[in-house]
Amino acid sequence: MLRxxxxxxxQESTLIALPFKGSDWSPYLNExxxxxxxxxxxxxxxxxxxxxxxxxxxAKALLExxxxxxxxxxxxxxxxxxxxxxxxxxxxxxxxxYDFKFNxxxxxxxxxxxxxxxxxxxxxxxxxxxxxxxxFILEGGxxxxxxxGYLLTTSKCLLNQNRNSSFTKDEIEKKLTSLFGxxxxxxxxxxxxxxxxxxxxxDTLARFINKNTIVYQMCNKDDIHYEGLKKLENELKAxxxxxxxxxxxxxxxFEDKRLPATYINFLFVNGAxxxxxxxxxxxxxxxxxxxxxxxxxxxxxxxxxxxxxxxxSLHCSSMHRFKR
Numbered sequence: 001m002l003r004x005x006x007x008x009x010x011q012e013s014t015l016i017a018l019p020f021k022g023s024d025w026s027p028y029l030n031e032x033x034x035x036x037x038x039x040x041x042x043x044x045x046x047x048x049x050x051x052x053x054x055x056x057x058x059a060k061a062l063l064e065x066x067x068x069x070x071x072x073x074x075x076x077x078x079x080x081x082x083x084x085x086x087x088x089x090x091x092x093x094x095x096x097x098y099d100f101k102f103n104x105x106x107x108x109x110x111x112x113x114x115x116x117x118x119x120x121x122x123x124x125x126x127x128x129x130x131x132x133x134x135x136f137i138l139e140g141g142x143x144x145x146x147x148x149g150y151l152l153t154t155s156k157c158l159l160n161q162n163r164n165s166s167f168t169k170d171e172i173e174k175k176l177t178s179l180f181g182x183x184x185x186x187x188x189x190x191x192x193x194x195x196x197x198x199x200x201x202x203d204t205l206a207r208f209i210n211k212n213t214i215v216y217q218m219c220n221k222d223d224i225h226y227e228g229l230k231k232l233e234n235e236l237k238a239x240x241x242x243x244x245x246x247x248x249x250x251x252x253x254f255e256d257k258r259l260p261a262t263y264i265n266f267l268f269v270n271g272a273x274x275x276x277x278x279x280x281x282x283x284x285x286x287x288x289x290x291x292x293x294x295x296x297x298x299x300x301x302x303x304x305x306x307x308x309x310x311x312x313s314l315h316c317s318s319m320h321r322f323k324r
Contacts, residue, residue, distance in 0.1 A: 118131065
């Protein structure tokens, strides 16, 4: 049966692309590299990391002594592999990977190298089995599955004219239903975080934490995000799922700009849930609420203050590969 697995299902590895010289990370590259190092070390305690890098020697020196990593020299535009990496699905033949077209969130940035990464991984043998190219723009952070035929997404992203402008909403829904064997696609109309340049990816706002529960971001009334997130909350209450509200992190600023900090940008690995933290007073509460919801997993916080300077976080910086 065709389906899109949930991210808590057994994984084989995690893909990560390391920041490099000449990229937007350059003004604070060393800080970024050590933030990624901490992130990679945390994941590697639970499962294998496939690390894409521009320079093998430098990457191996950075992670000297860290086990459970396989290095791969590759050419890419940026680190946000969640959105240009392979999306695994299952059909009667077993697991396979989709290679969706990527245009850097509506041609906001360079993307030609990122768009070729999935085929590169397949050619190099890091992507085993079947791989299907789809000439349709879809980013991994824009959808979230409960593994049982239900998918969350946002209209602001998938219906944006900078993605698939020739498709109507009905056509997009039919396409995704066909590609992923969906029972129902839930479109969310509200919610957006300041500084987010993905056009409201679902992985910044609301995610499945298990088959029957959605976790989402909410804030106090004095926060500029309140109206939009309150409308999002009301939408979620109309869906047939349990809900868990997480506090929005207090203002995270860099060069006087508010960044799109969110606890929803967590990632599942085998045996753990890795959650971004920001040195905010809400960090401890968010981790505690998530631990109560997934008592069978280790909930681990990783400092994401440097990640968020480039408007993404931990989930955006990684892509899971399911167990073959």
